Amino acid sequence: MKLKDKVTVITGGATGIGLAYGRRFAKEGSAVVIADVREDAGSAAVKTLESAGARAAFFRCDVTKKVQVDALFEGALSRFGRVDCCIANAGVVHDSDFLDLEEKDFERVMDVNLKGVFLTGQAAARAMIATRGRIPDWKGGVIINISSTNAVVVQHGQVAYPVSKGGVNLLTKVMAISLADDGIRVVAIGPGPTRTEMLDNVIKNHPAFMKNVSLRTPLRRPAEVDEIAGVAAFLASEDAGYITGQTIYAEGGRLCLNYMMPERA
Amino acid sequence: MRLKDKVAVVTGAARGIGFACAKLFAEEGAKVVLGDVMTDIGPASAKAIDPSGQRAVFVKCDVGDPKDVQALIDTAVSKFGKLDICVANAGINRVKDFLDVTLDEWSEVIRVNLTGTFLTGQAAARQMAKQGTPGAIINMSSCNAVMAIPTITAYVASKGGINQLTRVMALSLAAKNIRVNAIGPGSISTDMVKVVAKDPSVRRAQMARTPLGRYGEPEEVARVALFLATEDSSYITGQTIYPDGGRLALNYTVPVKDDA
Amino acid sequence: MSAFVPGRHAGKSIVVTGGARGIGLAYAQRLVAEGARVVLGDIREEDGRAAVAALGSAARFVSCDVTKKAEVDALMAEAMRAHGRLDVCIANAGVVSHSPFLETTEEEWDRVMAINVKGVLLTGQAAARAMIETRKRLSDWKGGAIVNIASVNAVVVQHGAVPYPVSKGAVHLLTRSMAIHLADHKIRVVAIGPGPTKTAMEAAVLADPAKRRIREIRTALRRMAEPEEVAAVASFLASEEASYITGQTLFVDGGRLVLNYMMPE
Numbered sequence: 001m002k003l004k005d006k007v008t009v010i011t012g013g014a015t016g017i018g019l020a021y022g023r024r025f026a027k028e029g030s031a032v033v034i035a036d037v038r039e040d041a042g043s044a045a046v047k048t049l050e051s052a053g054a055r056a057a058f059f060r061c062d063v064t065k066k067v068q069v070d071a072l073f074e075g076a077l078s079r080f081g082r083v084d085c086c087i088a089n090a091g092v093v094h095d096s097d098f099l100d101l102e103e104k105d106f107e108r109v110m111d112v113n114l115k116g117v118f119l120t121g122q123a124a125a126r127a128m129i130a131t132r133g134r135i136p137d138w139k140g141g142v143i144i145n146i147s148s149t150n151a152v153v154v155q156h157g158q159v160a161y162p163v164s165k166g167g168v169n170l171l172t173k174v175m176a177i178s179l180a181d182d183g184i185r186v187v188a189i190g191p192g193p194t195r196t197e198m199l200d201n202v203i204k205n206h207p208a209f210m211k212n213v214s215l216r217t218p219l220r221r222p223a224e225v226d227e228i229a230g231v232a233a234f235l236a237s238e239d240a241g242y243i244t245g246q247t248i249y250a251e252g253g254r255l256c257l258n259y260m261m262p263e264r265a
Numbered sequence: 266m267r268l269k270d271k272v273a274v275v276t277g278a279a280r281g282i283g284f285a286c287a288k289l290f291a292e293e294g295a296k297v298v299l300g301d302v303m304t305d306i307g308p309a310s311a312k313a314i315d316p317s318g319q320r321a322v323f324v325k326c327d328v329g330d331p332k333d334v335q336a337l338i339d340t341a342v343s344k345f346g347k348l349d350i351c352v353a354n355a356g357i358n359r360v361k362d363f364l365d366v367t368l369d370e371w372s373e374v375i376r377v378n379l380t381g382t383f384l385t386g387q388a389a390a391r392q393m394a395k396q397g398t399p400g401a402i403i404n405m406s407s408c409n410a411v412m413a414i415p416t417i418t419a420y421v422a423s424k425g426g427i428n429q430l431t432r433v434m435a436l437s438l439a440a441k442n443i444r445v446n447a448i449g450p451g452s453i454s455t456d457m458v459k460v461v462a463k464d465p466s467v468r469r470a471q472m473a474r475t476p477l478g479r480y481g482e483p484e485e486v487a488r489v490a491l492f493l494a495t496e497d498s499s500y501i502t503g504q505t506i507y508p509d510g511g512r513l514a515l516n517y518t519v520p521v522k523d524d525a
Numbered sequence: 526m527s528a529f530v531p532g533r534h535a536g537k538s539i540v541v542t543g544g545a546r547g548i549g550l551a552y553a554q555r556l557v558a559e560g561a562r563v564v565l566g567d568i569r570e571e572d573g574r575a576a577v578a579a580l581g582s583a584a585r586f587v588s589c590d591v592t593k594k595a596e597v598d599a600l601m602a603e604a605m606r607a608h609g610r611l612d613v614c615i616a617n618a619g620v621v622s623h624s625p626f627l628e629t630t631e632e633e634w635d636r637v638m639a640i641n642v643k644g645v646l647l648t649g650q651a652a653a654r655a656m657i658e659t660r661k662r663l664s665d666w667k668g669g670a671i672v673n674i675a676s677v678n679a680v681v682v683q684h685g686a687v688p689y690p691v692s693k694g695a696v697h698l699l700t701r702s703m704a705i706h707l708a709d710h711k712i713r714v715v716a717i718g719p720g721p722t723k724t725a726m727e728a729a730v731l732a733d734p735a736k737r738r739i740r741e742i743r744t745a746l747r748r749m750a751e752p753e754e755v756a757a758v759a760s761f762l763a764s765e766e767a768s769y770i771t772g773q774t775l776f777v778d779g780g781r782l783v784l785n786y787m788m789p790e
Contacts, residue, residue, distance in 0.1 A: 066631055098702065099650060099706070101650070106643065115638070154705050172514075173681070176476060178625060180519075218503065219500065224500075227497075227500040471786060474786055516677060516683045518739060
């Protein structure tokens with residue numbers, strides 16, 4: 001129970017890796033506030049967490065709207081009395097060739113994936129600073145921004161997404177420096193491909209996908225959502241007390257790999 | 266008890282970060298073999314972890330000597346039955362201006378820090394592969410693997426080498442279910458550092474580059490090692506994690522609080 | 526200071542955004558001296574016309590706000606009209622903006638991202654289209670080069686300096702993405718990451734001994750860059766000598782990024 005009595009806000013927390021963070025953090029003793037634009041999925045996620053014995057709540061929140069993001073954290077503070085951890089996970093993907101990419105699509109991805117993380121970070125930090133004022137022996141806060149291996153290496157057919165994640169890596173650093181004196185660590189996770197419903201659909205519809213993963217991933221497979229959640233649980237805990245400003249890549253060894261793994265029979 | 270029933274070897278374990286790793290792993294249920302050249306304090310370190318000697322033992326180990334390294338691994342197998350985790354932490358440092366470094370000084374640091382990490386990892390991995398069981402190897406690097414201090418030439422070069430060795434090992438051992446990662450600490454409050462930091466100007470220089478405004482504790486590095494040794498990091502291999510108090514992110518400096 | 530390479534860019538048509546002053550003007554000066562014809566795009570009309578007057582007949586000025594697609598397209602169209610080709614584009618237009626993280630307003634965030642990131646995207650798209658057209662027209666075309674301007678602030682950050690480094694982290698990734706997408710069109714895409722450079726923008730720092738000292742003590746070469754030194758690297762990257770370099774960011778930082786601690790007093 002590494003996060004006993006803490007309160008964690010997770011944007012984009014209704015499904016996929018977001019929900020996996022919620023399940024793991026609940027297991028570690030944290031109350032979980034799920035923020036998402038998808039209300040049905042969000043309510044269902046709360047039920048899932050509560051049936052496992054956790055305290056949980058859902059707030060509808062579009063991370064591109066400052067008013068909603070601020071209300072999210074005010075709501076979390078008033079509902080649970082404190083905010084200790086925030087996972088800025090809300091994000092979208094978008095496929096487009098570079099020359100075909102339209103301005104409005106570029107702006108949309110940057111708004112959700114980068115500005116959304118910025119607005120979330122400001123509101124989360126304010127809520128944590130308020131928490132520090134309320135709780136005498138407060139152990140400090142942690143903000144975890146979700147980046148990607150696509151913050152380092154890029155693919156054909158995706159432009160706005162990697163650009164937004166490169167921005168997230170730097171935003172993580174600047175937040176870390178800015179909030180160090182407030183007792184708040186800020187880190188990021190860069191997952192490789194992870195088996196969510198979304199990815200399972202891709203696997204079904206693109207027969208070459210798993211072969212590509214195998215050739216470019218030393219561990220020869222995508223991650224399971226719980227593996228990424230495990231990294232988040234570590235980063236949120238005191239075990240990571242001297243880590244701030246870093247992006248941790250959980251990518252099965254992809255970033256080391258020059259050329260490709262050998263073909264397998 | 267996150268390392269229940271696991272067996273670990275730790276080199277450079279007589280004191281400092283190595284000792285902290287051995288101690289934490291034992292607290293989490295592992296049996297530990299401590300290796301070090303410091304035979305004067307090594308046995309006492311093992312006793313401090315487990316007075317009975319049943320769960321922690323000390324073996325003299327010069328990591329640059331293949332025979333010593335093999336003896337370390339063999340001790341884990343003969344005493345505790347197997348090997349699951351290896352922390353290749355042994356390392357030395359020599360301070361001298363680049364133009365004055367002698368070949369002997371260079372070679373000794375490379376021998377212990379880089380060659381030693383290679384020999385330790387190879388012997389550990391051979392044993393893990395023989396067992397056919399999952400393994401975790403953790404190499405001790407430094408933030409000086411990606412930045413540099415001009416007066417510690419061989420140390421810096423060796424740590425850059427360790428980062429790349431970590432990647433090579435990760436690729437080579439992936440198919441054998443052995444993950445290999447490294448830790449790159451910033452300024453950690455060990456005996457070595459405490460001596461240097463007695464000089465207020467040195468302390469100021471270090472803290473001006475540390476956003477968290479304090480030294481790290483060896484236990485904080487050990488806890489990162491624990492993470493890398495457990496299944497929570499099962500999708501992480503070939504990476505170096507930097508518990509550096511924010512140093513690598515920082516351009517310029519942060520103000521230093523003037524306390525004792 | 527590095528000597529020009531006579532004729533290195535002879536016959537080439539080069540666009541420089543933000544070319545009216547500072548390092549942008551230094552790029553233009555170097556490239557003109559090495560035989561190129563340049564078009565300066567900038568929102569500062571007075572500075573732009575003065576720059577072109579000083580550079581002579583090889584240079585022309587187009588008023589251009591890089592956040593406006595129509596104006597960026599018109600800038601490239603002018604280069605095609607005047608020179609019949611486009612070989613190199615230096616996407617240098619950008620603003621610096623420093624405010625503490627919690628005080629950064631959404632408006633300032635949007636403004637900086639629009640100029641520093643979207644502006645580079647729009648510039649890159651328009652330049653690439655013009656280069657693709659050039660390739661069709663010239664059977665012996667050696668290929669194109671797009672040089673984006675990043676910064677050491679794409680890697681390390683200062684206290685209270687949002688959103689500038691975030692925008693530069695995004696440019697770092699955009700450079701990689703563009704490189705992958707435009708490789709088949711014979712267009713290389715690279716970036717330069719300058720350290721602090723002696724320009725009018727930095728005049729306040731240069732005048733303040735304490736601020737200047739911090740820059741110098743954090744730089745192995747113990748001084749700020751001259752604009753000509755940064756221009757020398759841009760000229761190299763834009764030339765055929767860099768023909769196997771694409772997707773990279775070259776840091777011209779006097780040894781800032783590698784330095785642990787500080788230089789000795």
